[in-house]
Amino acid sequence: MAPTAAYDEIADWYETEFLARAAGAGDPLNLGGLLRDLLGEGRGTCLEIGCGTGVHAALVRELGWTPVGVDLSARMLEHARGRLPVARADAERLPLRDGSVPAVIAMMVHTDMPGYPAVLREAARVLRPGGTFVHIGVHPCFCGGFADFSDPEAAVIRPGYLDSGYWTKDSWTTDGVRAKVGAMHRPLPELLHAFLDAGLQLTRFAEGSAPTPIVLAVKATKPA
Numbered sequence: 001m002a003p004t005a006a007y008d009e010i011a012d013w014y015e016t017e018f019l020a021r022a023a024g025a026g027d028p029l030n031l032g033g034l035l036r037d038l039l040g041e042g043r044g045t046c047l048e049i050g051c052g053t054g055v056h057a058a059l060v061r062e063l064g065w066t067p068v069g070v071d072l073s074a075r076m077l078e079h080a081r082g083r084l085p086v087a088r089a090d091a092e093r094l095p096l097r098d099g100s101v102p103a104v105i106a107m108m109v110h111t112d113m114p115g116y117p118a119v120l121r122e123a124a125r126v127l128r129p130g131g132t133f134v135h136i137g138v139h140p141c142f143c144g145g146f147a148d149f150s151d152p153e154a155a156v157i158r159p160g161y162l163d164s165g166y167w168t169k170d171s172w173t174t175d176g177v178r179a180k181v182g183a184m185h186r187p188l189p190e191l192l193h194a195f196l197d198a199g200l201q202l203t204r205f206a207e208g209s210a211p212t213p214i215v216l217a218v219k220a221t222k223p224a
Contacts, residue, residue, distance in 0.1 A: 011075035050109030054080030145170030
């Protein structure tokens with residue numbers, strides 16, 4: 001029997017409530033702007049690891065790329081199929097040949113993946129030499145079970161950031177994904193070292209949201 005994924009249980013809520021609420025807020029995390037800036041225009045296949053319901057495919061396509069997605073959650077992929085070609089797969093074992101795609105993106109998923117260092121190694125493996133990898137995820141310094149955003153103008157950071165490699169459902173709100181399925185935390189140096197250990201060259205960085213950054217974006221390339 002195929003394993004179930006945590007997001008199978010919340011796929012409908014994610015598509016109909018969570019994403020609708022985010023869309024109504026007008027992209028306050030600037031995910032679209034960050035992806036547009038770091039991925040840029042291009043041609044060929046852009047693989048999205050952990051594509052979920054495929055909401056980023058339209059922008060990837062607008063930039064000239066051909067979006068293709070993989071995700072472990074069959075229920076999330078049911079929503080994604082109308083937006084891009086998809087395959088159900090473990091991100092630590094991508095069903096692609098070595099050096100087969102020019103671009104890979106991972107959008108707001110690294111906290112969903114306890115084995116994210118292995119995911120980065122897989123991304124590096126399937127990238128062509130000179131290819132681009134874009135990571136956009138929750139900011140490890142300011143987002144986690146240790147962070148309280150009850151007052152958006154005065155975020156409170158409690159002890160816990162320096163603790164490495166733990167999974168938690170602790171959250172300041174019950175309306176988000178973390179409280180429903182949990183999330184993995186890695187401090188910033190550990191996360192960035194995972195890129196280097198995968199053989200990726202870090203080239204650009206950006207942050208999203210204000211006054212406290214909620215998103216960290218990283219662009220990396222596979223050495224030619």
